[in-house]
Amino acid sequence: MRKSNSIIEKYKLGGLFYPILAILAAFIAGSILILLISTKNPIDVYSVLIKSAFGSLKSWDSSLVKAIPFIFTGLSFAAAKRCGIVNLGADGQFMIGALGGALIGIRLNGLPIYLHLPLTLIAGFLFGAIFGMIVALLKIKFGASELITSIMLNYIAANIIGWALTGPMQEKSAVLVNPQTELIPPSASIGRLFPATKFTLHYGIFIAIIALIFFYILIWRSSVGYQLRVVGINPSAGEYAGINKNRMILLSMFIAGGFAGLGGCIEIIAVQGRLMNTSFSIQYGFTGIAVALVGNNTPLGILLSGIFFGGLQAGALRMQILTGISSSMSQVIQAFVILFFTGRDMFRIKKA
Amino acid sequence: MKKLNRIAVFVLVVLAVFAITSIVAAESSEKSYKVALINEGAINDMSWNYTAYLGLMKCEELGAEVAYVENIAISDAADALRAFADEGYDVIFCSGYTFMDSVKAVAPDYPEVQFFIINSTLVMDNVNSIRVADAEQGFLMGALSALMTKSGTIGFVGGLNITPIINGGKGFEQGAAYVNPEVKTIINMTGSGDDVDAAKELALAMISQGVDVISPMADQASLGVMQAAEESSISAIASGEGMQKIAPNATIVEIVKDTSIAYEAAYKSFLEGNITDEILYMGVNYGVIYMSDYFADIPEEVKAEMEDIMAKLAAGEIEISID
Numbered sequence: 061m062r063k064s065n066s067i068i069e070k071y072k073l074g075g076l077f078y079p080i081l082a083i084l085a086a087f088i089a090g091s092i093l094i095l096l097i098s099t100k101n102p103i104d105v106y107s108v109l110i111k112s113a114f115g116s117l118k119s120w121d122s123s124l125v126k127a128i129p130f131i132f133t134g135l136s137f138a139a140a141k142r143c144g145i146v147n148l149g150a151d152g153q154f155m156i157g158a159l160g161g162a163l164i165g166i167r168l169n170g171l172p173i174y175l176h177l178p179l180t181l182i183a184g185f186l187f188g189a190i191f192g193m194i195v196a197l198l199k200i201k202f203g204a205s206e207l208i209t210s211i212m213l214n215y216i217a218a219n220i221i222g223w224a225l226t227g228p229m230q231e232k233s234a235v236l237v238n239p240q241t242e243l244i245p246p247s248a249s250i251g252r253l254f255p256a257t258k259f260t261l262h263y264g265i266f267i268a269i270i271a272l273i274f275f276y277i278l279i280w281r282s283s284v285g286y287q288l289r290v291v292g293i294n295p296s297a298g299e300y301a302g303i304n305k306n307r308m309i310l311l312s313m314f315i316a317g318g319f320a321g322l323g324g325c326i327e328i329i330a331v332q333g334r335l336m337n338t339s340f341s342i343q344y345g346f347t348g349i350a351v352a353l354v355g356n357n358t359p360l361g362i363l364l365s366g367i368f369f370g371g372l373q374a375g376a377l378r379m380q381i382l383t384g385i386s387s388s389m390s391q392v393i394q395a396f397v398i399l400f401f402t403g404r405d406m407f408r409i410k411k412a
Numbered sequence: 413m414k415k416l417n418r419i420a421v422f423v424l425v426v427l428a429v430f431a432i433t434s435i436v437a438a439e440s441s442e443k444s445y446k447v448a449l450i451n452e453g454a455i456n457d458m459s460w461n462y463t464a465y466l467g468l469m470k471c472e473e474l475g476a477e478v479a480y481v482e483n484i485a486i487s488d489a490a491d492a493l494r495a496f497a498d499e500g501y502d503v504i505f506c507s508g509y510t511f512m513d514s515v516k517a518v519a520p521d522y523p524e525v526q527f528f529i530i531n532s533t534l535v536m537d538n539v540n541s542i543r544v545a546d547a548e549q550g551f552l553m554g555a556l557s558a559l560m561t562k563s564g565t566i567g568f569v570g571g572l573n574i575t576p577i578i579n580g581g582k583g584f585e586q587g588a589a590y591v592n593p594e595v596k597t598i599i600n601m602t603g604s605g606d607d608v609d610a611a612k613e614l615a616l617a618m619i620s621q622g623v624d625v626i627s628p629m630a631d632q633a634s635l636g637v638m639q640a641a642e643e644s645s646i647s648a649i650a651s652g653e654g655m656q657k658i659a660p661n662a663t664i665v666e667i668v669k670d671t672s673i674a675y676e677a678a679y680k681s682f683l684e685g686n687i688t689d690e691i692l693y694m695g696v697n698y699g700v701i702y703m704s705d706y707f708a709d710i711p712e713e714v715k716a717e718m719e720d721i722m723a724k725l726a727a728g729e730i731e732i733s734i735d
Binding site: 122125126222223226235236237238239240243258260327331332333334336337338339341342373374377378380381382384386387388 | 448452479481482483484485486487488490491492494495496499509510513521531532533572573574575578603604
């Protein structure tokens with residue numbers, strides 16, 4: 061990155077400034093599109109979007125529920141990025157984690173909840189972690205670029221899901237044959253915080269927060285995390301200092317895959333209730349990349365940007381219902397955020 | 413070609429947005445029912461979701477105030493249902509079985525709202541399910557294929573391995589056997605409703621096995637089958653309105669499963685207040701399944717035979733076994 065002397069850095073606003081600028085720029089670019097394709101006033105559309113995302117307790121509730129998977133996939137990208145690996149495979153790891161959770165959740169039905177639920181969560185984590193480690197192994201053994209392998213593994217994951225849902229894990233008892241599993245039994249499900257109300261927030265939010273804290277302690281407060289970061293910043297320096305680079309790559313992909321897998325597992329056992337062929341129509345993994353980028357790969361940043369993207373997802377629905385602007389518009393805004401954020405150098409103000 | 417498709421899709425989306433906004437703008441003063449549609453896919457798929465959208469438009473012609481959302485993920489379904497119910501919608505249609513769990517959870521909170529789910533088995537106080545007689549569509553395809561084949565081998569490409577399409581395949585087999593027990597039927601599923609390339613590959617493989625009349629029943633992926641037929645210069649029977657445009661030379665006829673009529677019929681029964689607690693089965697009898705005009709030169713006796721089969725299906729004189 062080139063050295064610059066922006067005013068922003070002088071006033072030490074760097075952390076928040078670029079994400080917010082990128083978001084504002086994205087909204088402005090989006091408003092041009094809204095003006096082009098509809099007769100709506102962009103300000104009305106955005107006020108509906110923002111009100112639906114964060115305007116009431118109920119909308120906060122939906123936004124937080126939507127934020128949980130994004131926090132996990134964001135953590136997945138960040139955990140790998142801290143070791144210099146670009147993990148584009150969180151989508152696949154998310155799916156395989158969901159599969160692992162569904163498998164243990166359904167097949168071990170009958171266990172008491174204090175045994176069953178932890179096992180299900182561990183299965184979600186491990187399935188995702190092992191799937192993530194494939195990327196690391198291919199990189200270590202064959203020098204294969206993780207940019208390619210992690211993306212390609214997403215398709216493999218999608219096909220594994222397709223096979224499982226039309227084969228070994230397909231619902232047996234149903235009148236209609238559909239590509240879906242049985243319902244996850246209560247002993248493997250995560251409950252809601254406020255069960256008898258219309259609020260859908262579930263205990264998974266605490267698991268997400270624990271994961272964020274775990275990520276912080278691991279990366280910034282442990283010697284393993286230090287080694288991991290050194291490899292991420294400069295692999296040769298790390299090796300020179302006696303750090304086993306390959307072990308760090310394996311570890312970071314294990315954790316990255318595990319985070320994504322846990323997110324997928326929680327999405328299935330807390331929100332969707334069963335694994336279906338349409339369970340992953342939101343691209344959780346790719347949104348996670350945006351979450352991590354905007355959150356600057358830090359725990360607090362991922363939490364905030366996760367909630368922001370969760371809000372966009374939740375608000376988009378009501379925006380579509382109330383204004384007739386397609387919910388795809390919020391995806392366009394997401395894409396603009398990424399574009400403007402990764403292209404942030406153009407906002408830097410040069411000194412003459 | 414792909415790029416062109418994308419542009420076409422974009423233009424469609426833009427037009428759709430225009431259409432909606434103009435609809436919203438044209439408010440009527442008299443009290444009308446509000447009808448919403450929740451789509452699992454995009455309304456421009458020229459198939460399942462498209463006919464669902466047309467169904468909503470038919471409800472509008474009946475005086476309803478309408479709105480829809482598309483590409484709704486399962487995790488958004490409950491929110492979408494609640495959002496419409498909270499906005500005071502009287503009737504909410506769900507375009508597929510995937511919404512069953514969500515409707516089951518949400519419906520009791522909104523006893524004043526009538527929910528309809530297509531291709532489901534859920535029936536509650538305020539929830540009804542509509543099932544389309546997919547087997548009849550397959551039956552017509554199989555019968556016409558068997559009448560038209562020269563090689564004696566006909567093919568059916570299914571999408572997802574789900575009840576409607578499985579039944580379609582069973583109907584196809586029985587339809588072919590009904591007119592000519594000698595004909596060999598090849599039935600394959602791609603396992604996907606949107607993988608156009610997989611459907612095309614599968615169709616090409618079947619064509620290389622001698623199939624000379626092919627029928628898709630694979631939602632959006634059907635387009636791949638039509639392309640394969642066009643490129644291999646064999647005949648195809650389209651499963652959705654407008655598909656003939658993809659394969660102008662190959663298409664014999666479109667045998668359409670027009671769920672829009674199912675939506676219209678369901679809405680009418682809501683207006684008349686005669687909703688029972690039984691699942692609504694709709695096929696040729698309701699006009700949900702019908703044949704377009706022929707696009708190719710067809711012998712008169714084939715036309716007559718097909719008309720006869722249509723009449724018998726409508727009268728319930730042909731029993732298709734789907735067990």
